[in-house]
Amino acid sequence: MENLLTDRKFWVDYWESKTGLSVNIPANYLFHQQLREIIEKQGVKTAIELGGFPGYYAVFLKKYFKLDVTLLDYFVHTPVTNSLLEANQLKESDIHIVETDLFNYEPERLYDLVLSCGLIEHFNDTADIINRHVNFVKPGGTLFITLPNFKALNGWFQKNFDKENYDKHNIDCMDPELLQKICKEAGLEVLQSRYFGHFSLWLENEKQKPASLRLFKKAVWLAGKLLTKLIPFNSRQLSPYIILEARKI
Template identity: 75%
Template sequence: MANLLTDRAFWVNYWESKKGLAVQLPSNYLFHRQLAEIISKNSVKNAIELGGFPGYYAVFLKKYFDLDVTLLDYFVHPPVVNELLEKNGLTEKDIHIIETDLFNYQPEQTYDLVLSCGLIEHFNDTADIIKRHIAFVKPGGTLFITLPNFKAVNGWFQKNFDKENYDKHNINSMDPALLKRICEEAGLKDVKSGYFGRFSIWLENEAEKSAGVRLFKKLVWLSGKIFTRIIPFESKSLSPYIILEARK
């Protein structure tokens, strides 16, 4: 499993450290415009979120688009998922859950929409993990992948103030041209890959950082927001995310 930059213990500790995971998801949740366009344009009926515990996007797609949704992850803690569902007016019957190792699982069905948000960058072999996504996409279906852009200012912040978290990411995967090439070589069409968002920075478990780090982060965040409001653009240096979209 050399391809994997994290293990089960990492994710158990990661999620156990999080508080307030059950939140009410708004209709303008991150990437909502892109997802709404895909669903409308391609008459999407079902979707699977890979590596998405506690299932924010699966819940979002069920809540606002009434899709038949599935959540697949290596680690799933049902009480957390159920609390998230309840917070959003749903029940455990509204979502299918598959707890499995993606590397030892053969898809039992394919989907109109296959998405992951913040998954592929945790693997050394970017082409391999993307191909595992593609295996879930039905002919004519859509692949939608997002990942953080740690080649931007946010990455500098992570590297300097949360090196342990930074090292859990494959920085080389954060390349829109690479992602597009992998999809095209895999036979996908209508491939779009690029930077998303004008500016943002974050730190995992920020409350545990020193007061000085938190203050510095706030100042950088505010300065970046003001700058990109005056001169709005998306770029490798500032944009916090990368989006990859393709058709099978």
């Protein structure tokens, strides 16, 4: 499909290259505050994480908020997910797993909270992938999407030192105004669409990179952390993420 910037082989290779996937998810996991506010204010009972293998946010939502949670992805390696559940004192039956292609799947139910973290930027047609999220949201429910901001310094780092990974991302979609416009056109009420986080850098499979690059990355990371600790702010130039929160009217 022309809309895809990745394929199944990419994700199989990606996850097979990873180690230490079965981690204990902490209560202060990334975006925990935003998710807590949504759940408490909206009385969320059901949630689905799209494209979320191995299911870190599904586990987070079940572990700390006791939600009825579903994980949907078109690549799910069950032993990894089960090991993650075990590491977080959960049972296999605690999370519903749907392994399917999102583009050939009609939702069997609707959810109070639909989220994806690092999914929409792997597609060329941003409006299409967001609307596929919207199809899962109950009336009155919440859509919560996060994605990396490769228009920031972190993106420069990716482009120059991990071009293969950079090219798997749709840089044009990393625009809060564009995301807001798409959601409004879909009939959603946009509550926030903004840059998030003061500063961060990362490289995929960093341990496999040359030592000189790892040292350079660490030096830039420390400098950026110091700057944004002294003057904390969110910005297009430095913030590593974008978050979108919208409600289905």
